[in-house]
Amino acid sequence: MRLWARRAPAISFAAAYRLFLRLLRGCGPISALLLAATLAGCINISLDDLGQSSRAIPASLLAEMQKKGMTPEGAVLIRIFKMESELEVWKVDRSGKYALLKTYPICRWSGKLGPKTKTGDRQAPEGFYRVSMGSLNPNSQFFLSFNLGYPNRLEAALGYSGEALMVHGACSSSGCFALTDQNIGEIYAVLQAALKAGQPSVQVQAFPFHMTPENLAAHRDDPNVSFWLILKRGNDIFEVERREPKISMCDRRYVFDRDFGGREPGNPLAACPASTSRPEPSVDAKAMKDLNRSEALLKLPPPKSIAYQDGGMHPQFRALLKKFGEKELAERVSEIKYPISRPDAALADPYRN
16 A cells, blocks of 8 residues: 555544554554644734844844753754744753744745655655755855755655755745745754754654644545654654654655664665564553544534645735735845745635634
8 A cells, every 4th residue: 555645545534543553553554634723813013023134043042042941052953834834943952852942934835735746746845854064055046045855765765756845045935945034044053053063964844734633633634644644653752752753764654763673774665674662652642642632523524625726825924925015025035035936826825824
């Protein structure tokens, strides 16, 4: 069975989730579900509030690190959530665990929810990636950028194609995540400081949405739900234990926190070799709690499906685009005034958080 097939067999979300939990214990393949919660809120922000672009960690962010028991040289981890159009920067604090440093609104991403599979599909990727010093591009046409490393080994083995999938400045995307020159300047500087201090690479976790029971239940009919349930395990490990999950690739999927006797699986498409996994009762408890919550939500009428015209835009930027227009917004978020990509589609983003 192709775990990343575009069509999933007819199966209840609860049954799919239970099969997923069995898979985590080494019992075989899965299938499953999904939707989206809508939050309404007033946003009152001006173009001047965006600040100026810089290539250094600003004093305000350094003060926030100190307040949270972090250092500029401490380890970094990045999480991206497409539906909510948010990028989170996490750093290790004095406890030795990751804590949230700052959440950045994504100005533009393209495509729709689901993994990127081919060149030209305009899809922003979903999965687990690593950013090293060589991934940083100080001479990007979009001010600064870093390469996610798509396709990773698993995606390449599955035949997925594409290159130069970046997180960068400006507010234009054809498969990348655009965060304005101001925000990419901060993020880039934080990554660079950690990598220069000796962190070999930074893990990037890219999700379709926050992996909550509400969002999974809401998207229960999406063909990507079995893939998303695999991603959820990595999400749960991080959220419960506040550490970077160990990522392996075999059996056409991501595998988390498995010990293969010191040798990682060489072929992502082959069956997983014999392995042992660390006991994670707290992570399993979260998974079961989420399942129970999802089952309760499934008793509600199915929500209206979400149809993206072309990706999304954080409501902060959508409000600015609507108020000031594409030309003024482009001039404010990009040193070279790079045009906003498909502004009409950005205004039509169906997720109104």
